[in-house]
Amino acid sequence: MNTRIFSTIGSRLLGALPSLAAVIVVTFVIMRLLPGDPAAFFAGPAASAEAVEQIREQLGLNRSLPVQFWDYLGDLAQGDFGQSFTTGQPVAADLVSRLPASLELTIVALLIAVVLGLPLGVLSATRPNSWVDQVTRLVTTTGTCLPTFFTGLVLIYVFYYLLGWSPAPLGRLDLMYSPPPEVTGFYTIDAVLAGDWEVFRSALAQLILPAVTLGFFALAPLARMTRAGLLGVLSSDYVRTARACGLSSRVVLTRYALKNTLVPILNTMGMVFSYLLGINVLVEKVFAWPGVGSYALEALVASDYAPVQGFVLAIAVLYVLLNLSVDIACGLVDRRLAR
Amino acid sequence: MNDEKPLFEVTDLSVKFHTRLGEVAVLDHIHLNVGAGETVAVVGESGSGKSVMAFAALGILDPAGKVTSGSVRFADHDLLTLRKAALDDLRGRELAMIFQAPRTALNPILPVGRQIEDVLARHSDLSRSDRRDAAVAQLASVKITDPAKRYHNFPYELSGGMCQRVMIAIALACKPRLLIADEPTTGLDVTTQVVIMDLIAELAAANGMATLLITHDLGLASDYCARIAVMHAGQILESASARTLFKSPRHPYTARLFAATPRPGATLESLTSIPGQLPDLRQPQPPCRFSTRCERVQPGCTEPGLVLTPMPTDSAHLLACRNPL
Ligand SMILES: Nc1ncnc2c1ncn2[C@@H]1O[C@H](COP(=O)(O)OP(=O)(O)OP(=O)(O)O)[C@@H](O)[C@H]1O
Numbered sequence: 001m002n003t004r005i006f007s008t009i010g011s012r013l014l015g016a017l018p019s020l021a022a023v024i025v026v027t028f029v030i031m032r033l034l035p036g037d038p039a040a041f042f043a044g045p046a047a048s049a050e051a052v053e054q055i056r057e058q059l060g061l062n063r064s065l066p067v068q069f070w071d072y073l074g075d076l077a078q079g080d081f082g083q084s085f086t087t088g089q090p091v092a093a094d095l096v097s098r099l100p101a102s103l104e105l106t107i108v109a110l111l112i113a114v115v116l117g118l119p120l121g122v123l124s125a126t127r128p129n130s131w132v133d134q135v136t137r138l139v140t141t142t143g144t145c146l147p148t149f150f151t152g153l154v155l156i157y158v159f160y161y162l163l164g165w166s167p168a169p170l171g172r173l174d175l176m177y178s179p180p181p182e183v184t185g186f187y188t189i190d191a192v193l194a195g196d197w198e199v200f201r202s203a204l205a206q207l208i209l210p211a212v213t214l215g216f217f218a219l220a221p222l223a224r225m226t227r228a229g230l231l232g233v234l235s236s237d238y239v240r241t242a243r244a245c246g247l248s249s250r251v252v253l254t255r256y257a258l259k260n261t262l263v264p265i266l267n268t269m270g271m272v273f274s275y276l277l278g279i280n281v282l283v284e285k286v287f288a289w290p291g292v293g294s295y296a297l298e299a300l301v302a303s304d305y306a307p308v309q310g311f312v313l314a315i316a317v318l319y320v321l322l323n324l325s326v327d328i329a330c331g332l333v334d335r336r337l338a339r
Numbered sequence: 340m341n342d343e344k345p346l347f348e349v350t351d352l353s354v355k356f357h358t359r360l361g362e363v364a365v366l367d368h369i370h371l372n373v374g375a376g377e378t379v380a381v382v383g384e385s386g387s388g389k390s391v392m393a394f395a396a397l398g399i400l401d402p403a404g405k406v407t408s409g410s411v412r413f414a415d416h417d418l419l420t421l422r423k424a425a426l427d428d429l430r431g432r433e434l435a436m437i438f439q440a441p442r443t444a445l446n447p448i449l450p451v452g453r454q455i456e457d458v459l460a461r462h463s464d465l466s467r468s469d470r471r472d473a474a475v476a477q478l479a480s481v482k483i484t485d486p487a488k489r490y491h492n493f494p495y496e497l498s499g500g501m502c503q504r505v506m507i508a509i510a511l512a513c514k515p516r517l518l519i520a521d522e523p524t525t526g527l528d529v530t531t532q533v534v535i536m537d538l539i540a541e542l543a544a545a546n547g548m549a550t551l552l553i554t555h556d557l558g559l560a561s562d563y564c565a566r567i568a569v570m571h572a573g574q575i576l577e578s579a580s581a582r583t584l585f586k587s588p589r590h591p592y593t594a595r596l597f598a599a600t601p602r603p604g605a606t607l608e609s610l611t612s613i614p615g616q617l618p619d620l621r622q623p624q625p626p627c628r629f630s631t632r633c634e635r636v637q638p639g640c641t642e643p644g645l646v647l648t649p650m651p652t653d654s655a656h657l658l659a660c661r662n663p664l
């Protein structure tokens with residue numbers, strides 16, 4: 001059983017290699033196709049043509065594309081993601097230091113979506129056309145059609161500007177505080193571990209608005225999939241059998257209905273999580289959140305190739321791992337899927 | 340039938356479904372009863388409403404279906420007005436059902452033994468380990484070989500016949516007084532059909548359990564049941580002991596059904612199909628819903644007030660026909 005799981009994981013990871021290779025090629029090519037000249041950007045607006053040319057040479061950008069690509073592959077093979085012109089740091093170090101910020105935001109957003117979305121979906125499936133169902137429909141529709149950056153701006157306007165309940169949307173922590181000693185990289189958890197409740201309060205206060213913004217977006221597909229999946233399962237033969245056997249409503253709903261809806265829910269959660277990784281880019285910008293998304297966006301504007309390539313590759317690897325965990329979880333719920 | 344009240348009694352039951360295409364009167368004033376320990380069959384074509392009747396009795400109708408008249412009595416309980424908690428105490432314990440499609444009737448992601456245990460947990464005070472033993476014993480009682488190992492199997496790992504045995508094991512786990520068996524052998528091969536039917540009959544006899552067999556197979560019904568009710572488009576047209584019905588059917592539809600049932604000694608040519616098809620129940624129906632297909636139809640058939648009434652000669656033989664054979 002255990003060896004089978006490991007061999008499954010191994011073969012799935014191997015199977016993901018071609019996609020990762022494609023991601024590497026495509027991002028490399030697209031970055032070069034985009035307008036913008038990193039050498040010119042780096043040299044600044046006042047630089048002379050020779051200065052720009054000199055910088056181009058320094059950065060190795062004067063060589064042919066195949067040679068540049070070959071060098072890039074060689075570096076990647078050694079775990080070197082290259083250097084960011086804008087921060088002057090190795091991309092790998094930048095990503096590692098910024099990834100926890102993005103993950104903390106995304107995970108809390110997903111938690112919000114799950115904690116609200118699943119009950120909404122369950123309630124609206126068990127009481128179709130009731131007021132809960134109507135509310136769910138309204139929430140899911142608005143959640144789908146409002147762009148996240150717009151939701152974020154509205155929340156900032158209302159809760160920071162009008163009501164003053166939220167701190168300024170400027171990063172992960174009030175400027176008064178310094179980050180807690182790093183254990184997980186998640187400020188809220190690290191602050192709790194350090195027993196520093198003031199920092200915890202500040203980190204949480206900073207986190208709420210961007211997490212709600214993302215969570216509101218993630219809620220819609222989750223609530224909708226829960227509702228649809230549960231409705232289907234509730235009219236299934238085996239739920240009817242369970243009712244005919246006099247099993248209590250609670251057992252019928254949990255052991256028979258919800259557990260059978262778990263596979264589509266888990267799949268939706270995986271899908272939503274990967275969407276969130278992408279959408280983060282905008283929300284991080286709006287809330288000045290120092291995550292990998294805003295990092296990549298700034299690099300993109302500066303035509304700074306290495307960070308963007310590193311970001312896309314990191315997200316792709318995360319995506320592969322995420323899908324793998326979703327599949328393993330689904331296999332645990334429904335053994336037919338584990339074969 | 341004797342003078343005492345039957346164990347299970349359906350009186351004047353009507354069910355309507357709300358569909359997008361309008362209201363469908365699926366059951367029309369159904370009468371049916373089953374005495375303690377008795378075996379009764381309901382026979383009718385596919386779509387005649389047999390399953391709907393059973394679902395309505397057990398309170399497991401689709402939300403789109405509504406009971407519009409009548410009552411269902413089991414022992415001293417009126418099933419249609421019983422509180423849900425009280426109904427749940429009866430279902431699975433005194434009154435059990437097995438279903439048409441054995442594979443989909445089982446929870447696909449729960450080992451079959453656990454599904455038996457769930458019923459025991461609901462209706463008995465056995466301890467956890469006793470429940471487990473009882474579940475294994477229950478699997479053995481439906482003649483599943485190696486029950487301790489089968490306990491851990493998921494439905495997808497079992498054959499259709501095996502799933503139906505498991506379903507029987509679940510239904511009979513609490514030794515109910517009445518078993519409603521809804522086409523327990525459809526989808527199974529002929530040999531397995533016989534085995535499953537014999538198993539049900541044997542367990543019913545051993546426990547003194549009454550059985551309501553729902554089937555479209557008149558042959559199967561007369562082999563296993565003492566009494567047969569013939570259903571057509573949501574109406575009971577005739578009901579009598581299997582022997583009476585076999586010897587002298589009075590309703591043209593019953594006679595047609597017998598003519599369409601393969602039996603020993605009959606040639607394929609002698610089998611005749613029933614003309615026409617079930618009426619479209621979204622349209623208003625004449626008092627006898629078979630009249631549009633009936634060769635003995637006469638002007639009186641359209642007059643209202645047709646009811647299932649005992650024959651003057653035999654009070655156990657009920658008939659709803661204006662121009663019987
Ligand atoms: N959920 C539903 N919504 C609308 N109509 C329904 C529903 N369930 C059943 N019906 C209708 O009720 C009628 C009787 O169906 P039922 O399943 O009871 O037939 P049956 O006699 O059990 O047939 P079979 O032998 O195929 O099982 C059919 O015409 C069917 O279309």
Ligand SMILES: [Mg+2]
Binds near residue numbers: 389521
């Ligand atoms: Mg049926």
